[in-house]
Amino acid sequence: MVSHPVLKTPRKKVSIRDLARELGLSDRAVSQALNPRESNVKLSPATLERVQKLASKRGYRVDTSARAMRYGRFFNIGYFEASRSVVHYPRLGAEAGVFDAASEHGYHVVLVKIPADLTNNKSALPIVFRQSHLDALVVVHQGNLPPAYAEAIDASGLPVVYLNEKRATNSVYVDDIRGAAELTTHLLDKGLRRIAFLRGNDDSMHYSLNDRQSGCTQALAARGLKPAILDFGAGWEPKVESWLQTKPGIDAIFCPDDLSALRLIRILYRLDIRVPDQLVVAGYNGDFSREAPVAMPTMDIPFYAMARAAAGMAVRLVEDKAISSLPSQVFASRLIPDVSVETASGLWRSSLLPALRLQ
Numbered sequence: 404m405v406s407h408p409v410l411k412t413p414r415k416k417v418s419i420r421d422l423a424r425e426l427g428l429s430d431r432a433v434s435q436a437l438n439p440r441e442s443n444v445k446l447s448p449a450t451l452e453r454v455q456k457l458a459s460k461r462g463y464r465v466d467t468s469a470r471a472m473r474y475g476r477f478f479n480i481g482y483f484e485a486s487r488s489v490v491h492y493p494r495l496g497a498e499a500g501v502f503d504a505a506s507e508h509g510y511h512v513v514l515v516k517i518p519a520d521l522t523n524n525k526s527a528l529p530i531v532f533r534q535s536h537l538d539a540l541v542v543v544h545q546g547n548l549p550p551a552y553a554e555a556i557d558a559s560g561l562p563v564v565y566l567n568e569k570r571a572t573n574s575v576y577v578d579d580i581r582g583a584a585e586l587t588t589h590l591l592d593k594g595l596r597r598i599a600f601l602r603g604n605d606d607s608m609h610y611s612l613n614d615r616q617s618g619c620t621q622a623l624a625a626r627g628l629k630p631a632i633l634d635f636g637a638g639w640e641p642k643v644e645s646w647l648q649t650k651p652g653i654d655a656i657f658c659p660d661d662l663s664a665l666r667l668i669r670i671l672y673r674l675d676i677r678v679p680d681q682l683v684v685a686g687y688n689g690d691f692s693r694e695a696p697v698a699m700p701t702m703d704i705p706f707y708a709m710a711r712a713a714a715g716m717a718v719r720l721v722e723d724k725a726i727s728s729l730p731s732q733v734f735a736s737r738l739i740p741d742v743s744v745e746t747a748s749g750l751w752r753s754s755l756l757p758a759l760r761l762q
Contacts, residue, residue: 417461426453437463438509480505480717481537481561483515485544485552497566500710501541508718513537539717541710543567546609562720562727566713567706569610572728573720575713579611582702582736583618586685587657589700589740591626595654595683598623599631603639603663612659615687619657630657644670655683661691661701668695679741689739702736709734 423433428450436446436454457463482501498514505512513536540556542548543566556563565574590598600619602612616632623630631653635642647670658664664686671678678684678697686692689703712732720726 417458417463419463422454422457422461422463426457428454476538476721477536478510479513479537480510480714480721481513481515481540483540483542483544483556485542485548496705496707497543497710500707501566501714504711504714505718508715510538510714510718512714515540537561538721539563541566541713541717562717564713564717564720566710567611569614570731572731573716574731575709575716575734576610576731577704577709577734577736579614579736580618580621582704582738583615583657583687584622585618585736585738586687586700586702587619587622589738590655590657590683590685591622591628593683596626596628597631597652597654598628598657599633599651599653599655600657601633601639601643601659601663601667602635603659615657615659640666640670643667644674647671647674647676653682655685657685658687660688661686661695661699664699664701665691665695668697668699672696683741687736689736692739698741700741701739703739704736705734 419433423430433454436451502512539562541564568574569576600616664684686701689701692699692701716729
């Protein structure tokens with residue numbers, strides 16, 4: 404006896420109208436119950452529960468194509484992390500901020516990445532740039548956006564909001580000049596006067612590097628002092644290690660970010676230089692300060708709040724066709740002081756720290 408597979412009749416796709424008829428409600432009420440937003444007409448909790456229970460029972464799924472045709476948009480925001488690294492250190496809270504804010508407005512988020520094997524060949528561009536299913540882009544990069552990508556973004560015709568990039572419009576960034584000045588002032592108030600600024604790797608030339616150096620310099624100038632600028636470029640670690648062995652007579656090194664600070668602390672450990680007793684190390688960003696083996700002053704950047712603001716701007720640009728640009732939003736970083744930071748012991752001091760740029 405030959406058995407034959409039982410073919411199931413495909414379940415009919417359930418629409419909002421089907422649910423509305425069964426519940427005795429209007430299409431609009433059912434739609435609002437399934438897509439609740441603060442701007443919607445309020446429905447009673449009992450009605451919301453009735454609609455959602457029946458939708459679950461009948462296997463209702465949103466018809467995204469019909470929704471797109473009705474509203475003239477796809478309800479998709481691209482979150483473009485312009486980094487070629489296979490393993491990278493995402494800004495803490497940035498992705499969560501974009502996703503949370505987009506979700507509150509009824510939008511999905513599409514993650515866009517640069518392929519690790521990128522060439523200038525435009526065929527290496529992510530497929531989203533060759534398809535039209537995005538309404539806007541939130542772009543975050545470290546100042547090294549490949550030309551082919553910049554061209555693709557410009558040619559896309561999409562509303563674009565830049566996260567952590569300093570622009571006059573359509574961007575969200577932090578005031579690094581003010582933040583760096585505040586951190587430097589904190590060090591000065593602790594009695595640390597001989598302060599060096601480590602530029603680290605200049606490859607990306609992100610605006611924050613120069614702004615943080617400027618803020619540090621301004622705070623020192625207000626006290627009649629000048630920083631030593633440690634400008635060793637890429638591969639700075641062995642050069643800094645050699646420089647430290649000359650006992651340059653400094654109280655503190657201001658690093659451009661927490662990760663550089665951790666690398667510097669590792670070098671100081673090898674040289675048996677105690678942090679912060681003999682030399683204070685300050686970081687920036689607040690993302691890796693928790694991983695420091697010793698307490699370390701830093702500035703905490705509110706990436707989550709910034710990302711929420713960026714996504715909110717993107718939604719507004721999508722939904723208000725009369726607006727093509729919005730003023731950029733500037734956030735302030737928050738000082739995380741190291742209460743153990745006091746004047747260094749003096750083992751590393753010389754009679755005078757000259758203003759110099761080391762290369």
